Amino acid sequence: MSSTELPDVLAASVAPKPGVVGVAPGERLDSVTLPGLTLSVRSRPSVREGLPPALYVHGLGGSSQNWSALMPLLEDVVDCAAVDLPGFGDSPPPDDGDYSITGHARAVIRYLDAREQGPVHLIANSMGGAVATRVAAVRPDLVRTLTLISPALPELRVQRTALPTGLLAVPGIARLFTRLTKDWSPEQRVRGVMALCYGDPGQVSPEGFSAAVREMERRLALPYMWDAMARSARGIVNAYTLGGQHGLWRQAERVLAPTLLVYGAKDLLVSFRMARKAAAAFRDSRLLTLPDAGHVAMMEYPDTVATSIRELLVYAGQSNDSSISGARG
Numbered sequence: 001m002s003s004t005e006l007p008d009v010l011a012a013s014v015a016p017k018p019g020v021v022g023v024a025p026g027e028r029l030d031s032v033t034l035p036g037l038t039l040s041v042r043s044r045p046s047v048r049e050g051l052p053p054a055l056y057v058h059g060l061g062g063s064s065q066n067w068s069a070l071m072p073l074l075e076d077v078v079d080c081a082a083v084d085l086p087g088f089g090d091s092p093p094p095d096d097g098d099y100s101i102t103g104h105a106r107a108v109i110r111y112l113d114a115r116e117q118g119p120v121h122l123i124a125n126s127m128g129g130a131v132a133t134r135v136a137a138v139r140p141d142l143v144r145t146l147t148l149i150s151p152a153l154p155e156l157r158v159q160r161t162a163l164p165t166g167l168l169a170v171p172g173i174a175r176l177f178t179r180l181t182k183d184w185s186p187e188q189r190v191r192g193v194m195a196l197c198y199g200d201p202g203q204v205s206p207e208g209f210s211a212a213v214r215e216m217e218r219r220l221a222l223p224y225m226w227d228a229m230a231r232s233a234r235g236i237v238n239a240y241t242l243g244g245q246h247g248l249w250r251q252a253e254r255v256l257a258p259t260l261l262v263y264g265a266k267d268l269l270v271s272f273r274m275a276r277k278a279a280a281a282f283r284d285s286r287l288l289t290l291p292d293a294g295h296v297a298m299m300e301y302p303d304t305v306a307t308s309i310r311e312l313l314v315y316a317g318q319s320n321d322s323s324i325s326g327a328r329g
Contacts, residue, residue, distance in 0.1 A: 021090045021218065022211055024068045029090065034110050040064065040090035041111075043081040044071050052144060052318055053117050054078035057108060059126025059152070059295075060232055061193070063089030065215065066125065070298045073306035077313060078121055083111060085128070087228030099231035101127075101239040101248075105134040112142045121313065122257075123147040125298060126270065127236055130248055137251035145316050146255060146282075147309055149262040150270040150295050153248050153278060154240040186216040199266035199294035252281040258316040259285040260308055264293030264300070286312060 023029050023042070032039045042064035054074065056067040064082035071080040084091035085104050094107065108131060112120060122143050124132035129151025136143040190212045194201040204212075219225050239248055259282040263275040272289070279287045288308045290297050298305050 022065060022215060024065075026072065027068065031090075032111060032114070034114055036095035037086060037107055037110065038092055039086070039107065039111055040084040041081050042067070042084070042089075044075050046079045047076045051077065051079040052121060053115070054080055054121040054123060055108070055112065056080070056082035057122070057124040057128035057132055058082070058085065058088065059124075059128050059150075060236065061088070061229060062125070062128075063215070065089070065211075066296065066299060067123075069302040070123075070306060073302055074309060077310060083108065085131070085232075087224060087232070093224050093228060097231070099228060100235035101130050101134060103235065104128075104131045104232070105138070108132075108135050109139055109142065112139075119144045121145045121147070121309075121318070123149075123298075123309065124151065125149040125296060127152045127232065129153070130236065130239055133248055133252055133255065136257055137254040140256045143255075143257045144318055145259070145312055146257045147260040147262070147312065148278070149297050149305065150264060150267050151261070151278065152236055152270060153252065153274065155271055155274055186213045186220065189220075190216050196268055197295045198300060199264055199290075199292050200300075203300060249277075249281055252278070253283065255282055257284070258312060260288065260312045261285055262288045262290070262293075262297050262305060262308070264295060264297050265289065265291045266293060267295045269295045286315070 021029060021040070026044050027042055028045075030041050030043065032041055056064065056071070058064060058066045064084045067080075067082040071082065074080060086092070086094040086107050087099060094103065096103070098106075104127075112135075119142050122132045122136060122145070124147070126149070129148040130153060132143075132146060132148060133151060133153065136146050190209065191201070193216075194204060194209075194212070198204065242248070244250065261275065261278050261282065263270070263272050263278075265272045275287060275289055279285050286308075288305070290301055290304065293300050
């Protein structure tokens with residue numbers, strides 16, 4: 001089913017024109033065209049030449065804007081770029097309609113190959129964490145270090161609070177959801193998302209809330225929004241059921257890059273109890289646990305996350321950052 005075949009979703013010819021994507025001061029937004037794929041990439045200018053590249057990958061329903069708080073805190077040690085996965089942010093759907101974890105990973109790999117700038121520090125959240133795990137496992141030559149914030153790796157007992165998101169994978173649920181919520185305002189939708197993703201939604205500033213509402217309004221005007229959400233959610237569920245060498249936990253064990261794992265104790269989508277399992281699976285891992293963080297620690301506690309990433313770079317021999325003292329070995 002194509003995106004325009006979803007009932008209750010306006011066809012592209014009659015949909016309201018989406019608004020302009022938000023760009024924070026110091027950021028730029030570029031479009032990268034590859035065969036069958038166009039990706040929007042958000043970046044910040046390097047503070048000096050020769051910095052190693054970093055690529056940020058968002059989660060389900062997110063975009064490159066999710067990294068706008070973290071990128072300025074690392075721009076003196078890495079060359080920052082954040083990608084909008086196909087169908088999210090300002091990236092249009094992929095021509096082949098593949099929203100699986102493998103499909104998203106293939107998009108990231110194709111982008112990195114096209115850049116021809118060598119391996120990157122790969123930093124990812126939620127669904128992006130599953131994508132990044134697969135990239136690091138199958139293409140170790142592309143990854144210097146790996147940072148996973150609440151990665152969507154398979155859980156035997158999924159939290160009840162995560163079930164509504166998982167239900168989007170069921171055929172027809174996205175259509176039903178659009179009907180049931182057709183009268184919801186963008187403000188209501190944003191409050192619901194923040195309640196699910198933040199340990200304390202009250203931390204969000206009025207400016208941050210307004211920006212999120214504007215982005216929600218823009219996304220709702222896109223005819224493929226729910227199709228991208230539903231197919232990507234289905235991709236996560238399908239990835240959870242894969243066994244053998246294609247299973248995400250098996251691939252985690254194959255990752256060679258030094259890895260930082262970040263988990264929030266108040267995460268309603270990825271269980272905090274998976275932190276120890278992840279630390280055991282990734283062979284060269286460091287674990288950061290945040291008692292008050294939810295699902296998006298890089299937005300809730302960007303300074304703490306940035307400090308841990310700096311420590312990872314020092315540990316991996318990728319930075320001589322003199323501002324870090326007592327970096328863990």
